[in-house]
Amino acid sequence: MPNITAALKEKAPGAKLVVLNANDDMQQQVSQADAALSSGAAGIILVAVDPLRSASILAKADADNVPVVTYAHDPGQGPVAYHVSVPFSDIGEAQAKYLVEHLPEHRPVRLAYMLGDPKFAFYGEQMKGFDKHVEPLVKNGTIKIVCRADALLYQAANAQKNMEQCLTQTNNEVDGVVVMNDDTGGGVIAALTGQDLVGKVMLYGGYDATLEGVQRVLAGWQEADMSPPYKAMANAAVELVLAAAKGEKPREGLVNGTWDNKFTKGGVPARLEPNVFISKDNVQKTVVDAGLYTKQQLCSGIAEKSDFCTK
16 A cells, blocks of 8 residues: 555654555454554555455444545445545446457457456446447447356456356357456466467456556557556545544545445445556556556566567
8 A cells, every 4th residue: 555655644744554454355354453443543444355244344443433434445335434436337438448449350259258246336337337338249249258257356366267167168269358357367367378378369458557467468468457546546545534533524626426335325425536548558658657667667577578668
């Protein structure tokens, strides 16, 4: 959480930040939250491992009068002060538009959908935006969906297993793979590697702008990527948790939407930041200039011989 650390240092230099990573273990996250509350935390910024199971954290924090600002992942069903995220339907729309513009010429184009975890609300929002542009091409025969599977908790290992099964079922007859984020994309790449299909079967979609994800774009393995505006989201989350901890209202305009968590009447007050679209043509501006990674970091490994890295 370097961006949150920097934002807190700027906005509240005297405040103490403790970062706890549950490593995708929900029970560990519950224990960490209990420990934070017991040690006198004034506020919590929560990236829920499993939103459907985060209610106990939210209830305990509420009982202790400690505000929770949920970040990136769904808020979960419980008392949440504010939520900071991005409009996920926009992600699906941008991914779908780019896919439609970059399909192979032959018909039908055989696509595998290696998706994420449907228990996260943003899964449905993302697919709603995606289907708006892709479903018409499925119906007219331009695209044929040859496999579809979900990866529990968006974990790479689950996506790899799903893709391996898809390749077996189709006898490797797949033209492209739609992924929802870069972790699942990494799992798909591992499966393609086992069949010598990397670079031959294109990845479409992608989100989070992991180093490996952006490198895949540069190497020509993945058509594009997307990123939340990490710095802007961190600034908003810190502003909101500080205001909530002081019992103050946030500055005017900071809250610009709501997020339905199936608990808060009218939705959780939210700050929604616009997404960043990344292609091999704008990596300098969207990634390097934005401070996500240096060119040296990008130009190691698979991207070493890419046009971006050799010019």
